[in-house]
Amino acid sequence: MRKIPAVLATLALAGLGAIVPATTAQAAANCSDNYTAAKSGYMYAYKHAYCESHLGNSASWDSDWGNSSGPFQGGDTNEASSILNKGNDYELQFFNGTGQDWAGGHICLSRDEAYASNLNNDEFHNNTGPEDEGKANDAISSHRWVSPNDNNCARWAT
Ligand SMILES: [Ca+2]
Numbered sequence: 001m002r003k004i005p006a007v008l009a010t011l012a013l014a015g016l017g018a019i020v021p022a023t024t025a026q027a028a029a030n031c032s033d034n035y036t037a038a039k040s041g042y043m044y045a046y047k048h049a050y051c052e053s054h055l056g057n058s059a060s061w062d063s064d065w066g067n068s069s070g071p072f073q074g075g076d077t078n079e080a081s082s083i084l085n086k087g088n089d090y091e092l093q094f095f096n097g098t099g100q101d102w103a104g105g106h107i108c109l110s111r112d113e114a115y116a117s118n119l120n121n122d123e124f125h126n127n128t129g130p131e132d133e134g135k136a137n138d139a140i141s142s143h144r145w146v147s148p149n150d151n152n153c154a155r156w157a158t
Helices: 006-027 032-037
Strands: 042-048 052-058 082-086 091-095 106-109 142-146
Touching (some): 032 082, 082 091
Antiparallel strands (some): 091 106, 091 142
16 A cells, blocks of 8 residues: 655645534524523514524513514514524514514414424415415514414414
8 A cells, every 4th residue: 555645744734624613604504502501481582594693582471573662673573584482481473564463374383382483484274475385484573472272373384
């Protein structure tokens, strides 16, 4: 077997060294670290996928993410691209629309699932939504907590 010149061996090792940090940096773009850091009993929403760019968080509900009251306001409506549930007792229900009638297209996020890292992969239960196909991405306008036992959820985020 031909001996590899020392200079080439060194370059090969340097090349491997350069690959490792790049891989680590990519792996950091996920929701698991956000979940670990999240406050117990709270839900979170993010403007971008993989829980990037914090939009808001709440231990309560908000029937209109586009009004000027509650935990989500103004420009928060139709912006969420990832969501997280660190609740203690309830599941989360998100709606395409607003109002305390809690009607229309919805999608739920369970505590077991913990987070949905890209809402482009999720659709409202009745397939309504902007730009169609009913995607939940950039379309959530309200949320509430629901009991896991009361059959409110016709579709679950993954
Ligand atoms: Ca609000």
